[in-house]
Each structure stands twice: as structure tokens, then as C-alpha cells.
Amino acid sequence: LVNAIATQIGVALIQAEAYANLQDLNEQLEALDRTRSNLVAITGHELRTPLSTIQVCLESLASEPDMSPELRQVMLNTALQDAERMRKLVQDFLTLSQLESGRVEWNIEALDLHECVELSLSNVRARHKETKLPNIENLVMEELPLVKADGEWLVEVLAKLLDNACKFTSEEGKITIEVSCNSPHHLEVTVADTGRGIEPKRLETVFDRFYQEEGALRRSTGGTGLGLAICRQIVRGWGGKIWAESQGKDHGSKFHFTIPIYIDQVQNQRSNQNIV
Numbered sequence: 001l002v003n004a005i006a007t008q009i010g011v012a013l014i015q016a017e018a019y020a021n022l023q024d025l026n027e028q029l030e031a032l033d034r035t036r037s038n039l040v041a042i043t044g045h046e047l048r049t050p051l052s053t054i055q056v057c058l059e060s061l062a063s064e065p066d067m068s069p070e071l072r073q074v075m076l077n078t079a080l081q082d083a084e085r086m087r088k089l090v091q092d093f094l095t096l097s098q099l100e101s102g103r104v105e106w107n108i109e110a111l112d113l114h115e116c117v118e119l120s121l122s123n124v125r126a127r128h129k130e131t132k133l134p135n136i137e138n139l140v141m142e143e144l145p146l147v148k149a150d151g152e153w154l155v156e157v158l159a160k161l162l163d164n165a166c167k168f169t170s171e172e173g174k175i176t177i178e179v180s181c182n183s184p185h186h187l188e189v190t191v192a193d194t195g196r197g198i199e200p201k202r203l204e205t206v207f208d209r210f211y212q213e214e215g216a217l218r219r220s221t222g223g224t225g226l227g228l229a230i231c232r233q234i235v236r237g238w239g240g241k242i243w244a245e246s247q248g249k250d251h252g253s254k255f256h257f258t259i260p261i262y263i264d265q266v267q268n269q270r271s272n273q274n275i276v
């Protein structure tokens with residue numbers, strides 16, 4: 001009888017555990033569904049805004065043949081700007097979902113961080129060649145251990161952080177890029193600017209999708225609000241972390257991320273030292 005009761009209790013406990021797991025799973029699925037719906041709503045809104053502007057411009061151009069050439073040009077430029085914004089948005093959105101769904105094939109290799117920084121600096125300078133940029137100082141020391149990451153994605157992260165620093169810093173300001181080597185496992189890259197800064201309570205939210213301080217209606221900087229979310233996913237891809245630091249409004253910002261040191265090389269250095 002004791003054995004039978006013990007068995008019954010055992011079965012009941014297993015059932016209770018299975019039920020609790022099922023409830024957990026249900027809650028997770030509901031949360032996932034809520035996230036998906038939010039995402040669809042936000043993306044829809046972000047796309048609808050520029051699309052409406054394009055439609056209004058084209059309708060005016062089509063319905064007012066006597067429109068002055070100046071106004072016609074303004075309408076065309078506005079429509080083109082918003083079409084470009086939609087293109088960037090769709091491209092960033094696809095990149096982000098590719099990274100989030102784990103569909104990226106990482107090409108992790110030993111990389112010279114110095115070369116990646118130089119490449120991203122020239123990409124950023126080429127992209128902003130029409131505008132006067134703040135002074136950008138490359139303070140990355142020449143002698144650094146190789147890092148272990150995907151080169152293309154690493155250049156992408158550096159370029160996005162530098163792009164943001166350029167966008168939110170006036171021409172008179174300054175941007176620096178530095179690397180510190182205080183851990184045997186990783187290097188820490190810092191992109192710092194003397195620009196408009198970030199409020200302490202926003203230091204985490206800036207990495208959320210579509211977060212833009214100026215709000216959806218005032219996209220003065222032309223960004224998509226997805227850049228930092230993409231950076232976070234990329235850095236996670238090589239097992240690093242990324243975070244922001246700022247003393248607040250108008251006190252500049254610093255973005256730091258870690259990147260693993262290429263271990264074979266560390267081991268080689270150690271064994272060389274042993275041989276000596």
C-alpha cells in the first residue's frame with residue numbers, strides 16, 4: 001500500500017511539474033506573440049509615414065500641372081528622401097531579423113583590429129563626404145593582439161558607432177576611437193564623442209529597436225532607429241557585450257564593446273615565452 005501511495009504521489013508530482021512547464025511555455029509563447037504584434041505595428045507605422053509623404057507629393061505633382069518649378073523640385077526631393085528612408089529601413093530591418101533569427105553564417109577569423117578601424121573610418125568619411133565632420137582621432141595603438149570576429153560585421157559595428165557619433169556631434173566637436181587591453185580574454189573598443197550626450201535613464205533603451213530620442217515624427221538625423229539594435233546583435237554574435245556611457249545631455253557619449261582576443265596567438269606567445 002505504501003508503495004502504491006508513493007507511486008501515486010510520484011505520478012502526481014510529475015504531472016504537476018509537467019503542468020507548470022506547460023504554463024511556463026504558454027506564458028513564453030504569449031510574450032513572444034505580444035512582441036511579434038508590437039513589432040508588426042511599429043514597423044507598419046515606420047513604413048507608413050514615409051509612404052504617405054511620397055503619396056502626397058506624387059498626387060500633388062500629378063494633379064497640379066501648373067506647379068512652379070521650385071515647388072515641383074521640393075516635392076520631388078521630399079519624395080526621393082522618403083523613398084531612401086524606406087529603403088534603409090527595409091534593409092536594416094532585414095539585417096536585424098537575419099541576425100536575430102540566427103540565420104547569419106559567421107565567418108569568424110583572426111583579425112587585425114587596426115585595419116578594421118581604418119576601413120570603417122574611410123567608409124564613414126566616404127558616406128559623409130558632403131558634410132563637414134567633427135575632428136575624428138584614431139587613438140588605437142599599433143601593437144595589439146589579433147581579435148577573433150567576423151571582419152565584415154566588425155567594420156559594420158565600428159562604422160555605425162562612428163556614424164552616430166558624427167550625427168550627434170557638431171562640427172566643432174571631437175570623436176575619438178580607442179582600444180584598451182585590460183583583460184587576457186578580450187579587447188574593449190570605445191567610440192567617444194563630445195556631442196549631445198544621452199540621458200542616464202536612456203542608456204539601455206538606445207539599444208531598443210526604433211528608439212530615437214527625437215521621436216518618429218522628427219527624423220532629423222535620417223537614421224532608422226535600428227542601428228544600435230543591429231550592433232548589439234552583431235557583438236553578441238562573437239560573444240561580446242556593448243554598452244553606452246554618458247554624463248547626460250550635452251556631455252558627450254561613449255559607446256564601448258568587447259571583442260575576444262584570438263586565443264591561439266595568446267597560447268603561442270605564452271609558449272614562446274616558456275621557450276625563452
Ligand code: ADP
Pocket residue numbers: 164165168193195196197198206207211212213214221222223224225226227228229252253
Ligand atoms: P539611428 O538610426 O536613429 O541613429 P540608432 O539605433 O543608431 O538609430 O540610435 C538610436 C538612438 O540613440 C538615436 O536616434 C539617438 O537618439 C541615440 N544615440 C545613438 N548614438 C548616439 C550618440 N553618439 N550621441 C547621442 N545620442 C545617440
